[in-house]
Amino acid sequence: MSDSHHEESFWRKYIFSTDHKTIGIQYGITALLFLFFGFSLMMVMRWQLAFPDQAVPVFGGLIQWLAELNGFASIGNLPSDLYNVFGAMHGTIMIFLGVVPLVVGAFGNYVVPLQIGAPDMAFPKLNMTSYWVYFIGGVIMLVSFFLPGGAANSGWTSYPPLSVIATTGQTFWLLGMVFLITSSLLGSINIIVTIIQLRAPGLTWMRLPFFVWAQFVTSFLLVLAFPPLEAAGFFQLMDRVFDTSFFLPSGLVVGGEALDVSGGGSPLLWQHLFWFLAHPEVYVLILPGMGVIAEVIANNTRKPIWGYKSLVYSVVFLGFMSFIVWAHHMFMTGMGQGMSIFFQTTTMIISVPSVIILSCFMLSLWGGSIRFNTPMLFALGWIPMFGIGGLTGLPLGLSTPDIHLHDTYYVIGHFHYVVAPGTIFAIMAGIYYWFPKMTGKMLDETLGKIHFFFSFIFMNGIFWPMLIQGMAGVSRRLADGGESYAHAQGTLHLNEFMSYSAWLLAVAQIPFIINLIRTLLRKKDAEPDPNPWQATTIEWTDTTSPPMGHGNFEKVPTVHRGPYEYSVPGDSSDFTPQTQN
Amino acid sequence: MEIPYNVQVREDTGVYNSKLGIWLFLASEVMLFGGLFSAYILLRTGAPVWPPIGEHGSIMHLLKETIPHATFNTVVLIASSVTMVMAWVSLKMKDLGKFRIYLGTTLICALVFLIVKYFEYSHKIHEGFVPSHDTYMALYFTLTGLHGLHIIGGMIVLGYFFGPGIKMWDNEPERFTNRIEIVGLYWHFVDLVWIFLFPILYLLN
Numbered sequence: 001m002s003d004s005h006h007e008e009s010f011w012r013k014y015i016f017s018t019d020h021k022t023i024g025i026q027y028g029i030t031a032l033l034f035l036f037f038g039f040s041l042m043m044v045m046r047w048q049l050a051f052p053d054q055a056v057p058v059f060g061g062l063i064q065w066l067a068e069l070n071g072f073a074s075i076g077n078l079p080s081d082l083y084n085v086f087g088a089m090h091g092t093i094m095i096f097l098g099v100v101p102l103v104v105g106a107f108g109n110y111v112v113p114l115q116i117g118a119p120d121m122a123f124p125k126l127n128m129t130s131y132w133v134y135f136i137g138g139v140i141m142l143v144s145f146f147l148p149g150g151a152a153n154s155g156w157t158s159y160p161p162l163s164v165i166a167t168t169g170q171t172f173w174l175l176g177m178v179f180l181i182t183s184s185l186l187g188s189i190n191i192i193v194t195i196i197q198l199r200a201p202g203l204t205w206m207r208l209p210f211f212v213w214a215q216f217v218t219s220f221l222l223v224l225a226f227p228p229l230e231a232a233g234f235f236q237l238m239d240r241v242f243d244t245s246f247f248l249p250s251g252l253v254v255g256g257e258a259l260d261v262s263g264g265g266s267p268l269l270w271q272h273l274f275w276f277l278a279h280p281e282v283y284v285l286i287l288p289g290m291g292v293i294a295e296v297i298a299n300n301t302r303k304p305i306w307g308y309k310s311l312v313y314s315v316v317f318l319g320f321m322s323f324i325v326w327a328h329h330m331f332m333t334g335m336g337q338g339m340s341i342f343f344q345t346t347t348m349i350i351s352v353p354s355v356i357i358l359s360c361f362m363l364s365l366w367g368g369s370i371r372f373n374t375p376m377l378f379a380l381g382w383i384p385m386f387g388i389g390g391l392t393g394l395p396l397g398l399s400t401p402d403i404h405l406h407d408t409y410y411v412i413g414h415f416h417y418v419v420a421p422g423t424i425f426a427i428m429a430g431i432y433y434w435f436p437k438m439t440g441k442m443l444d445e446t447l448g449k450i451h452f453f454f455s456f457i458f459m460n461g462i463f464w465p466m467l468i469q470g471m472a473g474v475s476r477r478l479a480d481g482g483e484s485y486a487h488a489q490g491t492l493h494l495n496e497f498m499s500y501s502a503w504l505l506a507v508a509q510i511p512f513i514i515n516l517i518r519t520l521l522r523k524k525d526a527e528p529d530p531n532p533w534q535a536t537t538i539e540w541t542d543t544t545s546p547p548m549g550h551g552n553f554e555k556v557p558t559v560h561r562g563p564y565e566y567s568v569p570g571d572s573s574d575f576t577p578q579t580q581n
Numbered sequence: 582m583e584i585p586y587n588v589q590v591r592e593d594t595g596v597y598n599s600k601l602g603i604w605l606f607l608a609s610e611v612m613l614f615g616g617l618f619s620a621y622i623l624l625r626t627g628a629p630v631w632p633p634i635g636e637h638g639s640i641m642h643l644l645k646e647t648i649p650h651a652t653f654n655t656v657v658l659i660a661s662s663v664t665m666v667m668a669w670v671s672l673k674m675k676d677l678g679k680f681r682i683y684l685g686t687t688l689i690c691a692l693v694f695l696i697v698k699y700f701e702y703s704h705k706i707h708e709g710f711v712p713s714h715d716t717y718m719a720l721y722f723t724l725t726g727l728h729g730l731h732i733i734g735g736m737i738v739l740g741y742f743f744g745p746g747i748k749m750w751d752n753e754p755e756r757f758t759n760r761i762e763i764v765g766l767y768w769h770f771v772d773l774v775w776i777f778l779f780p781i782l783y784l785l786n
Binding site for chain 2: 185189190197224234242262272
């Protein structure tokens, strides 16, 4: 690899790099910052929910400044208009700017080429482009906070007609989404081509680590599910900018006055196109997480993952099925009983592969000599959390109980169990697990364990009470947390508890941040162990001192066996690398 | 650093990298236009009459006038697809002169298509049939507009290969031929989209 010794300028090396490892880290840092920003929005909202209309402590001045800039009255509290903005942007930022760029952009980029023994992604320049397009999308979203009327305020789902008549922030939201969608498309095409074309010699499909399979299916979901939302985004842009009526029905009255549009459109059309993306999107969030968990569990139980083939077939089936369940988000729209029956059937079917995957992970623990290190703790914590998330989804997937639960806090509790601990625990497991690969340094175990246990407690402290509130019938998206509703009074006291949990969850991240900074500043060992976890997959078999240079492997690895050959009987060590003959 | 299978075909998959990439991109494009067409179906089946009658009445009479233009445009686009293939074949036969002629013809066809489209648009807008007139007009402008953007995008790439991009032929003829094959695949797709747009927007009313 002659190029790896070539001196690159600072800009080429760190900013406009075409090295998948640098781009992965760029994605990772940007997305973690967005994740923190989205969480901060929620911490302010939680104040409003716990103590409605009281001035926010410490950040009151900032909130007041922003509210008045947007044209809302505020005494340092979070006015309800701004509450709507924060709610919509919390969802958008967490999903499109935080979690997806982390699990696909960062982990997919960094780990996939290494796990398949490739020198880089198939299209390095395209890879760089997708990061910068994502970055522009993020900037557009951030800028929209300072517009009159604030950023988008119609929920992350942007349902029309509300979103069509909303303030300018919504137009920025749509433009930002076009960039984010384009970035995802380019990135996922790159990942698919890389996996198909650049596998090392001997790395057959059934020898791929489960993480690579998960990324493969995820990328297909992104390639095929995002474009219909892009189409819907163009329609909504037309509705907003050129006064068309794609989503506006005839005879629409707003504020007592008939809207001056031709009408003839259909709000349901948006919902169909939106959920056609947004349901597969849920699997985009969770599948890479499952991939990380599989790696960590196999490595720390020191035995092959249980049911590798079942896992692979399940994840592929899950990918297919995720395209035909979307309208279970729409049972209450009056789309008709036939539709409801079809979609609740497919929804029940899709729960089967999810349960298979979860069962495989649990069975993998059986009889293993488990190492309880930080990545493994996050993986073990992930299993029940994702389990709760999945099981609480069943009543929502059946159209009858959904009548009661639809649009309540139960829904919020359910999907946060799936996408908050479900993805973030996997992300954390992944960060602790691959950090030595990225830097050559291990993160501190004690701080890591503190980080895990407190995160685990407070995650549940936030989301479990939501299920209770929701079953009591408290609606989501209420700026006062239900204070003015009679039926919400019985569960109102939970609001404070949830809010304190949310703020303490933020405090629980401090050991993590300290850990990251302290470890990065620490001097690297003279000869860092290239395989500190004693793992079998290809990324750990390279014997050079990590991190690897541009171009990755010194010699193209040849693969002789499956990904999880731990504790092979008769072998001298308890792990047999994939490259070992 | 060399990316494997950048130019050469990988034996077990039978493709080189960017060919697989363009097919995946086209798959996403199918989904994009699939979303657009499904909107057409949903709005049309929900409308009491089609095209809907708006402030300026129905577009029907204007549409009848523009069918010949659209038919002409269809022929032009199909011709451009043919010359696109010929351009690629010329490269395969190592004839750069012919390649320039065929690629140039493709570009001219694309330009003719856009000029006809411009007159069609301005005529409709002049008569008051703007996108906000009714849902048919909204679909008409959005769908043909996005298709037009695809044509423009294709023209930029083709223009690049006609101009500065052609230099690659001197050093890496095989890679350049691959590039033309790939942009050709995209061009045929854009052509194919029009083959669907033409009947649903002009003929089936």
